[in-house]
Amino acid sequence: MPQLIPPTPLLHATWLESHEEWGPGLHEDGFGLAPEDEVVTPGGFAAWVARVTTEAERTGSVYRWIVEGDRVLGGIALRYGPADFVEWAGHIGYGVRPSARRAGLATWALGLMLDEARAAGLDRVLLVCVTDNAGSARTIERNGGVLEETTPLRRYWVAL
Numbered sequence: 310m311p312q313l314i315p316p317t318p319l320l321h322a323t324w325l326e327s328h329e330e331w332g333p334g335l336h337e338d339g340f341g342l343a344p345e346d347e348v349v350t351p352g353g354f355a356a357w358v359a360r361v362t363t364e365a366e367r368t369g370s371v372y373r374w375i376v377e378g379d380r381v382l383g384g385i386a387l388r389y390g391p392a393d394f395v396e397w398a399g400h401i402g403y404g405v406r407p408s409a410r411r412a413g414l415a416t417w418a419l420g421l422m423l424d425e426a427r428a429a430g431l432d433r434v435l436l437v438c439v440t441d442n443a444g445s446a447r448t449i450e451r452n453g454g455v456l457e458e459t460t461p462l463r464r465y466w467v468a469l
Contacts, residue, residue, distance in 0.1 A: 311382065311414060313373035313421055316340075316362060318355040320374070320381055325349065327381045327406045338402035339384035341365075341372055371425060375405065375418050382409040385418045387426055387434075399464075400426065400434035403448075415448040423452060427469040436465045 328348065341361040347353035365372050368390045375383040383405035388395050401422050405415050419436075426434050436454055438445035440463050450456075454465035 311375055311377045311417065313385065313418060314376055316358045316372055316374055316384075318351070318358045320376070320379060321351055321354045323376075323379055324354070324374075324381045327383075330406045330408060331404075338398070338404045339372070339386045340374075340404065341384075341386060369429075371422070373418070373422070375409075375414055382406055382414055383418065385415075385422050387422050387429075395435065397437070399437040400431070401436050410444065415445070416451050419448055419452045423467060423469060431469055433466050433468050436467060437462050438465075439463070 325348070341364065342348070342357070346357045346360070348357050361372050364370065368388070370389050371387040373385050374381055375385065383403065385401065385403040387401050388398070389400070401419065403415055403418060403422075423434065436449045438449065440459055440461065442463075446463055446465075449463075449465045449467070453467045455467070457464045457466055
């Protein structure tokens with residue numbers, strides 16, 4: 310049974326396996342990975358986890374990993390700031406590793422994060438996905454997302 314857990318350096322090997330499955334680039338939304346983060350070595354990975362945890366504490370954001378057993382399947386984040394980043398990327402971002410897609414994990418995890426946003430007092434959240442990402446659009450729509458506009462990105466609002 311999947312769970313949402315806080316980031317932990319204890320899952321370095323399985324997180325790397327997930328990261329490698331995505332392939333090169335920074336496209337694992339929900340993990341808070343930045344171009345300057347070095348995650349291959351145990352020390353670099355631990356530093357990245359510490360940075361994400363500190364950033365979450367400072368901004369009030371929430372980062373969670375989608376895991377089953379000790380296998381990292383994806384990540385999801387509820388972001389409160391900075392405001393310009395939220396305006397561009399949305400309040401919630403998520404990603405599921407390719408081999409774990411189409412099993413309802415993103416829909417499930419997004420539902421839990423929406424509950425967390427509601428409990429935190431938000432009355433609506435912005436979610437954004439690439440225009441041609443039909444899977445992500447369906448995930449957002451299944452959770453009540455209402456399309457605001459389609460620019461280079463699809464922008465949805467979910468009323469809480």
